[in-house]
Amino acid sequence: MRPLRLAATILVAAVLPTAADDGPVGAWKSTASDITMTFSSDGTYVVAPTGQQQTTGKWTQVDDLITFLDEPGSPDACVGVEGTWSMTHESGMLAFIEVDDNCAPREQYLTLPWSPAGG
Numbered sequence: 534m535r536p537l538r539l540a541a542t543i544l545v546a547a548v549l550p551t552a553a554d555d556g557p558v559g560a561w562k563s564t565a566s567d568i569t570m571t572f573s574s575d576g577t578y579v580v581a582p583t584g585q586q587q588t589t590g591k592w593t594q595v596d597d598l599i600t601f602l603d604e605p606g607s608p609d610a611c612v613g614v615e616g617t618w619s620m621t622h623e624s625g626m627l628a629f630i631e632v633d634d635n636c637a638p639r640e641q642y643l644t645l646p647w648s649p650a651g652g
Contacts, residue, residue, distance in 0.1 A: 556594045557620065560650035561627055568642055569650055580642055588638070597621065598632065601639060611636030618643055625649060 557572040567583040572592060578601070580588040588610050590603040599620045603610035616634030620627065627647040634640060 557592075557599070557622065557627055561647040562650040563642070563645040564648050565645045566642075568645065570642070570647065571650075582642075594620070599629070601634075601636075601643075603636070603639070609638035611639055616640075616643075 558574050560569060560571045562569050569581045571579045571581070576591050576593060578590055578592050586607050586609075588603055588607040590601055590610070592602075593600050597619055599618050601616045601618070603612055603614070605612050614634070614636045616636050616639050617632040618629040618634065619632055620629055622628075625648060629643040631640060631643070634643075
């Protein structure tokens with residue numbers, strides 16, 4: 534009976550979600566620019582270019598699609614303009630591909646490559 538129990542344990546472990554399935558939650562640093570982007574588990578995000586005003590907003594994720602909606606307060610915010618992007622999270626890197634977004638400032642930072650901040 535032990536081999537069967539071990540096989541069941543391995544099977545369960547193989548189908549359990551991993552940390553990558555939690556989406557982009559955490560802090561990310563662009564590898565091409567001096568910008569940090571932080572995703573919180575409460576569905577909010579902050580984009581912080583060094584020396585510039587931050588852009589804040591809300592994000593939602595369904596499968597590999599993530600939708601952004603900026604909040605008022607930043608000169609680069611596209612208030613009321615929802616943007617949908619395809620997201621990949623592989624080998625510790627985060628990448629976005631535009632699906633539907635009419636916000637040029639958001640496109641400028643989301644198309645950058647991202648790695649974990651502090652990593």
